[in-house]
Amino acid sequence: MHDRILIKSPNPELPTPDSQKGHRVVITGLGVVSSIGVGQEAFWENCLRGIPGIKPVQRFDVSSYRSRRGAELPEIDFKAFVKPANLRRMDRIGKIVVSAVRLAVDDSGLNLKEEDSSRIGISIGTGLGSSDTVDQFFRSLLKEGPTGAAPLLFQTAVPNAITSHCAIEYGIKGVNITFSHKESSTEMAMAFAYHLLREGKGDIILAGGGDELSEPLYHVYSMLGALSPGRGKGEEGMRPFSRDRNGIVLGEGSGILVLERLEHAKERGAKIYAEMAGVGLSGSTDGLLRYDLKGDSIARAMTLAAKELDTVDHISAAANSTPDLDRAEALAIQKVFRERTKEISISSLKSMLGEFDGSGGIRACGTALSLYCGMVPPTVGTSHLAPECDLNVVLVQARKKEIRSALLNSCSNGGSNISLWFKQYDS
């Protein structure tokens, strides 16, 4: 009787892949809650106009820090996006991510109630999720002792609470997972979702993530010397690949993609923004707070992701205005693309959105829109490229460009480098 267990037959309930390579995965919905626009239309318009979301921080007092700026979200009426009964159980980051999910689902034209809920999943990445709630909870504990600790705060303080909020809001009963690995958190969430859909483990996965700009987070980044102008000199600002870059400006927001099996998307006649066609993951080991200094690991991630390297026309860069990462990423791009390097347009949306661990979802939405519209957004703030970042960085103005395929890069300090590869959808 036990012999039967050795048979590795695929689950008969699952549809058979159209080839040995597995199911094709497409992007059919985009949800963006960003400092430069709520909803993908507003976000994309400002992205192409090169309007940065970076301003003096308003939500908390930054007068004790050397840095003053952040890319904060505008005031949002969350009632427009979240069911009222659920709203009161959510903290701010929960509302932000659930709103992005709502926007993505609406954009996709899906009626989730008509779908098999066990074949819909959610995969979310967040660097620090509910950092503000954790901080409030901790302060209540310090002030009033254990009896004063508020249970309602604790249940939203866990990092996966944001994912649970989304699952409860929409009754999503399939795969449910949360990743937290610094700047590559959301890219991991998308990479995992992509693989599961490819294997037919579900029809739809809402993938992406987000983070919020909170006071404790600002404090931590400041104390660790990561913020522009940091310990260095110069003006505060986000200037990826620039000669005078000197650290990051923190941002916040959430971006969610509706990833869907192609057959499922076709059956319902969905609008397809782009195809997700590959992922590459690689680690570097230069130190706990260090990026991949030589760029070899970033190069490897890109090579693993882009199965057809010679079709890559655009890269949405991880470059975050730190001296190390921007140099390393430029080096990696040169190593991979050699004489083609200058043919590839490069943008860092972080120049507008600021840097935050969960930025990958929004940047992936941007990449999908670049493929769909044939437009490349600018890297703003940067006027003079550093000599070690000798790339075709699109500066100041958006550029019209037909893109066959594009890479989205993410690199975490500590060394998780993930590249996602997107193709123009070709039926």
Next chain:
Amino acid sequence: MRKRVVITGLGVVSAVGNSLPEVWDSLVRGREGTKEITVFDPAAYRTKIAAEVSHLDPEAYFSKKEVRRLSRCDRFGLIAFREAWKSAHLDQDSCDKERAGVILGAGSGGILSVEKYFRDFYQGRKKSSPSLLISYSLATTTDHIAIESGLKGPRSTTATVCSSSSASMGVAYEMIQMDLADVMVTGGSDSLCEVSYSGFSSLKLVDPESCKPFDRRRQGLVIGEGAGILILEELEHALRREAPIHAEFLGYGICADAYHLTAPEPNGEGVERVIRIALAHAGIRPEDVDTINAHGTATPFNDIAETRGIKRVFGERAKEIPISGIKSMIGHCLGSAGGIEAVATVMTLETGIIPPTIHYEVPDPLCDLNYTPNQSVQRDVRIALSNSFAFGGNNACLVFKKFSSE
């Protein structure tokens, strides 16, 4: 064609021992690790116990400088990792480091260090060291392990807390299926801290005396800490280097209740679904399952929902399957619970010994299965499951099989 994935290394730190032989011996003998908390002052709490790791001298493992730099969570993770890596002979055999990665699960991570910083900061005391803030990210322990051993394969951290390190095994498994790695370090590490202790305490989920899974007197969990690390390896790769093979990792399931932020779906539907997903993925039938490592937190609701879920899958046979609730001994280790329990499940397959659920005295009519009360039993086991459930109805189930090369 799906690749076969086996477990070639195991490492563990918990309240009942600092290494696999110690921990396994304790589990088999039904020895518990619950004691009065020393990591922080529990005086103001209603409950004062935890399954704390004691008798572990960090300087036996790390230099003084490292001890200063590493959070409690990092230390547990690194100690368990080194044991696992060595037991897999990967300290001696060469392996392509670009195809060896780390995916761990995290709970509160190094928050204990961050708490120390912010306690001083908010109370306006002496300036605390910003280096404590390095532990702010849940990725820290994962990165430490990869950096120490130069592993350049895929790297990430799952953050579903109580099911994190079971979910991380599923993700690590997929890294091998995606042909991004031959070897993956997985499992998880977590340490006690006040935020999580007071959090569970505020939800009235902590038992003041002991952890009594499935017993009618149960009042909740005892929080534990430690690390459980497993080395997953693609079968051909393991055979080629003649690695020790402890068991095969057949498959897993991850899904959600989509029911409530903290409470499980009461009828066990989520539990049933995740077990069915895992069995389907592993390509086996319910009647093939010989033993189950339960999530068994000893909270009133979890144990009922889990029992109901198991009955929904296994029907009449549910009562025959020996179930272990080892949280009765090691506590609920949150981010490392799934990792440590996966190590125990693999040991069960290797030795045929099913560890007991201790403190089991008064049966609960709503929990009427065979929980292996108080004494471990010897059985011929070929297939074992390990369950992990988390807040928000995040469910995970792992399927392991005694290894045979056929």
